[in-house]
Amino acid sequence: MHTWAMAFKVAAVGVSAVFVGLLMLAGGVKIMSFFCRLATRKQKEESSPDSAM
């Protein structure tokens, strides 16, 4: 009985951690991509011929 109780706890925490971990990573990737694209856009704007004028 003790083994089953422990097993359910382990499974519940494990499944939650997998989903939370990958959700966090997905969120982190979205934020990272946003800032990377922002930085790329700013670089393009700065290096475009119009900005020299």
Next chain:
Amino acid sequence: MELVQTVIANTGFVHLTIGHVIMWFVGIFFMYLAIKKDFEPLLLVPIGFSIFLVNMPITPLTGKGELIYIFYHYGLEWEVIPCIIFLGIGALTDFGPMIANPKMLMLGASAQLGVYVAFFGAILLGFDIKEAASIGIIGGADGPTTIYLTQSLAPQILGATAVAAYSYMAMVPLIQPPIMRLLTTEKERKIRMAHFRPVSKTERLVFPLLATALICLLVPAIAPLIGLFMIGNLFREVKGVGRLLKTAQEELLNIVTIFLGLSVGSTMQAENFLNPQPIFIFFLGLIAFAASTVTGILLVKVMNLFLKEKINPLIGSAGISAVPMAARVSQKVAHEYDPKNYLLMHAMGPNVAGLIGTAIAAGMFMSMLK
């Protein structure tokens, strides 16, 4: 006369048992799968031959200080080989499709549910909780993670779990397609997915650092595997480390693959292996694998209820960690129904997400059970 008797007593013939001969056939069977059927020959040839070799009686191979024992002790018991394999896999992995569409990470998560199905199945069959965790992780279809976890929690079943994991990884093209066809309609199999956006070099460079930080903070136990995986991936994206990348992808990966195969095969000696336990482990491994395929596909079907742009459910099965085989299987099955449907790069997203998902699942088992 006495000398002749001594010589005869020191031959393997006198010590040969039926168990040894059975294991020879097991080794030959794995080599047959590798050579004739082309099932993961890089792994099954050294594993199969090692099984054959170590079941030669009274050979100085697996005793303390002997050749294959040294590979096993320093490679597997010290958990070095799985980490270096992950370095090589990271160097070979393209995270672009996953970075372009981070939703795919959820498919990698859902495919890990099969791990827990087998976990409970193993407890039901009488395995203790640590052994059950080591058997369950086979469902992630990730050989190095299976070895890493099993060595940590239940080293006494390392041989069976490692061989089961690599055998099922090799049999992905056989096991998955019938399940994929059973769970999807023809209309769903023909869903075409939009091209994903191009991913910048900066994103590819930042991703390994981001992933290392998030995963190691969440599950510190898995830092050796994830850390080496991500540094391998960083080598792939950084200009100027071409030599390191080439070594990680080729020479180093090939060397440790040889030692891995020999070490894993060496755990399958007749006296340890010929009992009902490995048969249960193989059976549970198959359940784990099939359940992971099922849960991956089912999550896509659930997600499609809420998404405007539908995901082809065939890529859900690629959420297991058999990179890139599972992604290729998704492409192949889709191709049967629509030759112009190119799913491979879309399937790589969940495929690589599955690698991370399995590592997190293993890390949580270690945190709670070690």
